[in-house]
Structures are given as structure tokens and as C-alpha cells.
Amino acid sequence: MDAAEVVVEANFSRVFLNALGFSDLEMTPGFKIDKLIVDHAARKNVTAEDIFLQTKTNPYLYMEVKGRTENLSSEHCAPHKRAAWQLKRYMRHPQSKSVQWGVLTNSLHVQLYRKHGKIVHPVTTCLSLEGNLKQIVKEIKSKIEVPRKALIITIYNNKGGVGKTTTALNIAATLATRKKRVLVVDFDPNQSDLGDSLNLAPLEGQVFKMLSSTDPDPRDIITTYRFKHPRLKDTWQFDVLLADSDLVMGDIDETKFRQQVKFTALRKALESVQNEYDYILIDSPPNWRIFSQKAVYAADVILIPARHDNLHSLQNAAAAINKFIPEAQAYRQEKAGEYGPIALPIFMNNAPLPRDPALVLMHKAIDKIIQETKAVHKRDITYFFYPKWTPGKINHEMIRIPQLANIAKADFMHIPAAFAFRPANDCYYNLLTEYFLQ
Amino acid sequence: MSLTDVGNLMLLSFDEIEPGKPTEAHDYIIQFASKKLGPEGRNWIPVIVRENGPDRYQVIGNSFIYAVAAEAGLDKVWCIIADERPESIEITQALAQEIQPKTNLSTASRDEIASALDYLMKQPGTPLKGIRVASVVARLDEAPREYWQDLKPIAKLSCGITGGAKLKALEQVFYLTPQPIPEITTDIRLLEMMSATDLKTMAKKQGIALPQKPTKSDLVKRLSNPPEAKPELASQSPLPEKNDLAELEAMNLTQLKAMAKERGLTGYSKFKKPEMIKLLAASSA
DSSP states (O other): HHHHHHHIIIIHHHHHHHHTTGGGGEEEEEEEEETEEEEEEEOOOOOSSOOHHHHHOOOOOEEEETTTOOOSOOTTHHHHHHHHHHHHHHHGGGGGGGGGGEEEOOSSEEEEEETTEEEEEEEOOOEEEEETHHHHHHHHHHHHOOOOEEEEEOOOOSSSSSSSHHHHHHHHHHHHHHOOOOEEEETTTTTOHHHHHTOOOOOOOHHHHHHHSSEEEEEEEGGGEEEOOTTTTEEEEEEEEEEEEEGSSOOOHHHHHHHSSSSTTTHHHHHHHTTTOOOOEEOSSSSSSHHHHHHTTSSEEEOOOOTOOOHHHHHHHHIIIIIIHHHHHHHHHHHHHHOEEOOOEEEEEEOOOOHHHHHHHHHHHHHHHHHHHHHOOOOOOHHHHTTBBBTTTTTOOOHHHHHOHHHHHHHTTSSSSSHHHHHHHHHHHHHHHHHTTT | OOOOOOTEEEEEEEEGGEEEEEOOOOOOHHEEEHHHHHHTTSSSOEEEEEETTEEEEEEEHHHHHHHHHHHHHHHEEEEEOOOHHHHHHHHHHTTTOOSSOOOTTTOOOOHHHHHHHHHHSSSSTTTTTTTTTHHHHHHHSSSGGGSSSGGGGGGGOOSOOHHHHHHHHHHHHHOOOOOOOOOSOHHHHHHHHHHHHHHHHHHHTOOOOSSSOOOOOHHHHHHOOOOOGGGHHHHHOOOOOOOOOOHHHSSHHHHHHHHHHHHTOOEEEEEEEEEEEHHHHHHHH
């Protein structure tokens, strides 16, 4: 702890946590997790015997404090990158399961992070505390007082045929087999493949009607899909918001949709049911037009599938990370004052065995994309392809779903593979633990 | 394809729209239009709004349509979303004719002044009836209006406007962005505007000798024609030794005759321009 940090600690941290609604007995400075020490941890005391300052159990919020000399005004500054990485490491620690929020501050700027399983994503941008401390405290307080249950994940790549729908379905099915509450949204009316794969007919106009109303609420038009495995006792189920065939065959074209449905409508509709689900998955169409834009806008995180044998799917994944997702972020910041969706590392769908010569070609292509992005956007996107790559250590390992005959076969049976075949379920569970499950 | 709705036609819920500047249309017209529209109708002419916050909009143009929609009881109104720049609001209000047009009299051209006055004259019940527009335009155009702080000096232009209701009417269409009056000037129009005291100060600054107890007209005369700036008569209209045909063509008849006189030529008193040019070209050759 340097001198500047001591000053902030002495004059700011406790007062700030008080303002966020934690009394002195509800916070612990220098909170230990294993060998790591978080600057502050806080939690509301539930009963008279349970004083967090004494028990130090089930922390709810971590706060990492830096000195005023450390620049936290933008995510592009090195001090901010370091501090954010540190905070995320504390929050993702196995002993931090109960933590839901993280605060990063140096008393000049503050940023709020939310944790959901393994995912830690920013909720606000770096907010300047100068002159509007009261208002920002109020804003952060209102967010941490109402925890959100669901993580909204949009599955997006503007290249078709990379397995977006298959991924959405099997992730939903795998989560259902782990007793999680899941809603899948088929937001690709042109294909409505998701409903087809489950043998469910699309809706006719109800989605449009719901989204164009003043307070969109999808409860009435959600279908529950149940699956009874012949050799198992219990039934698995997840909820589906089916595609709207009127948005394609009916008299509602894209123009009319744009005129009557606000950009924020899907996000608003999902926010109204977000405490009834652990996960909400949105399957988006392969383009950057109205439906995919709204699907990306509505998300907390974006999952991007790509294929090793399709160069365009890799290039388009990079385009989403460099261009489309930042566009949606900027719009969310402008519209709702929230940080907006973040990209998760890309995963390889239908990946071949590790020794396949095709992979050599793919890594070459990925290297070229990474170099080009560095040159054009002044940005290093290595992490999004190789999440295990650290400075000084080359690691080409990618998150993958291997090629499995079962996954394709299940599609013809109109059942999610993860329900019908154990190996498929294992693969998707593995993917979920890589990304989401703690 | 951009993400924003700015520029788009959208069907917005009436409750999300706040009124802007209220319309001045007569109730009778609003009633008539709302009967035609009815509660289920579509307003083919959209209301122009800007976004004030999440799901909050405000009317910035076509407030008449908004009033009609309110009267007809529409649940949803077709609107165009404009951006939030102040100039967009001004443009919208100008296009919807919801703003009183105004002319900057400090910088306006003669045509702009004439057009503004013509507009005023055609307003029903205007107090300007009976003034001679041509004289007002001429007087205003030549006045030192770039220095006026207000419109009061118009009353001194002897153009039939002497203050009162007539001046008030002019205030509807004219505004001023005055320039500072320069410390030293020879512009008679400006000197006329100033007080004797100010004129004396100016004369002192330039070191101009003044008679005992000068009148204002003395001061104006001296200051508009200061001694060191007295132009030499010879240099006033220098007549160059020209015989180049093109240059002669560019001169007018008076100048050509003056040149002929200088050269001691005679017999040209009834000549027209082409003949003069011939004569002069020949004389120098």
C-alpha cells in the first residue's frame, strides 16, 4: 500500500461504503481469501448474532481501493487494467462464491462490476466522482440493493452456419440437466430453427405485439419445453420464447418492426423476467441488422462460436469484437447509462482432434487477424482467441466443442443432443464450466 | 446500419410524449382536424420529437398535430425522432412555421430589409399602414445600423416612422447584434449619431484644432474631414496616361472627357463613348 492509497483508505473508503448502505459492523477491511487480501469486503447483517465484521462469512461486495495517483479514468490506462484484473481475480476466487458485486475506486473515479458464476462483467463505465458523488452513490446503491438473478447471454456471429442455434439449445439443455432455470429466446424469425429443432411451431404476431407495447412482458407467450428421458426418473425442462413467423411471412417487415418496436424493447422485456431465471440465452440471426442488433444490445455477455474450417467465421468473430459489440456498448451507455455487453472468448465449434493439420492453417489465420487488429484498431484481441495465453507464455489452447456425430444426429430427432446423449452433455458441461459455472 | 432511432419514423405511445411549445391554432381548426382523424386514425403528418430520456420524448415541431392527436384521443402517435442539437430544434420550428422569423438588421442586405417590411405590411391590422415602404427601405439601408444598440434611431430617419406602435411592429421582425463604435472615425453617419461631448473628445484625441464653442455641425464637419487626411485634388481622381483600348473601354464618358481635356484636345463636346475612345487612342499615338 503506497502513501496515496493510505490517504484514500483513511478518508474515503469507510464513508463511501457507509453511503452505499453498509454500517461499520457490516464491513471488513483487509479481507483475507487464501493468501490474497481484498481491501474491503461488505455484507448486510441478517440477524443480531451474525455480525459480518466478526464472522467474516459470505461476503457480498468487494471493494478494491487505489491511490489518487493511479489513473482509473478509462479502461485503456495501464493502472486501470491492472486494478481490474486484480479485482476480477478476487471475485472469481473459489472462496468468493457469495460475492455478487465488485467496486473499483481511487476516490476520483469508480466502476461497478457484477459477478454471475465465473463471469465478472462491468455494469457501469468509469464514473467520475467529481461534483456528482451523491448521484453516483445513489445509482450504485440502487443497483447493488436489487441483485439480478439471470445472466443474459446472446449467441452471435454474423457468419451463418457456425452452429449458433445448436449451441443455444444444448447449453440450455445442459443447464437444465444441472437444475438451472433457463429461458431461450429464438430471435431469428427468418429461420426459426430453434423452435423447429424442438418440434415447436413459431408464434404468429404475439412477439411483435409484446415488444411494441409500452411495458413489454413476455410471460404470457413463453412456452415450456419438457423432456422425459426413458431411463431416468425426473423430467428436464427449460422455457422458450419462440420466434414470430409474422415477422417474416406476415405483413410486418423490417421497416414496420423498426417503426413500432423500440431498440430497448427486448432488453426491457427480459429485465421484467430476469429474476425468474438463472440464465437467459438469445439466439440471434447471422447479420448485423435489426434483430441481431437488438439481441446484442440486450445482452450482458456475448458468446461467439466460430469454426476452424471457415476463415470467414473467424474474421467475423473479430469484426464483432472490434466493431459491432463496441457499437452496442456505446448505445447502451448513451441510452441506459450501463456499460453494455462484453464479448467472451470465441469458442471452436465442431473442433477436430488436436493433431489435425487443418488446425495449423487455422492458427495461422488467427495470428493474421490478431496482427491486423493491432495495426488497424490498436487493440490486442489475443485473449478472445486464446484465453489461456499470458504474457511470456504462448498457449494456443482454445475453448472447444469437439466434433460429435451425436450432436448432428440429435438434430434429426428434434431433441437437444445434451438431453439424449451423455457424451454431448459432457462436452457442453465442460464448456459451461470454462465460461460460466463456478 | 446505425443503432439509433434518430431520423426514423416511429409509432410512439402518446403518454410518453411531453408537449413542447403550445400551438396557437384556433380551437375550431383543431376540432375539425381531430374529427377527421378520429381515435383510430393515423396522423399521416408526423409530430417531430426529440428524446429526453429513456422512453421520454418532447414535441419540438408540428405541435398542432400533437394537439389534434390529444383532442382525438390517439393512444399512439406517429413521430419522427430528431436529434438533440439546438440548431435541429430551430430548423424544425422554422420548417413547421412555428417560430417568428427575424432579420438581423445589423447585417441585413437591402433585399432582406425590403422582404421583412413587406411581410409586416401584409399582416392584418398592421400599424404600419400608410408608410412608404420604398423610403423606409432606403433610409434603413443607408443608416449606420451596424452600430445601433436598439431600433430607436429609426425615429430620426424621417421616413414616416416616429416611434410608438410603428416601431413596436418593426421589433417583431428585426433584431440587432451591434458592433462597438470605433474610437476614431470619419464616417459622417456615425458622427451624426454621437453627442457633442463625445465628438470633442474624439477631436482632442486626434489633435484637431477647434474654434471656440463649436457647434455640433462644426465638429462633424471637422472630424469627417480631418486636416491631415485632406485629399490632394490631383490624387483624388488620378487619370492615368492610357491608350490601351481595353483600359479606355473600362472608363466612363466623364472620365474619358476629363482625359481629353488634360491632353488639350477640343471638339469632343457632343461625342459619344466610342468616338471618345477613337479620339483618345489617336491622340496618344
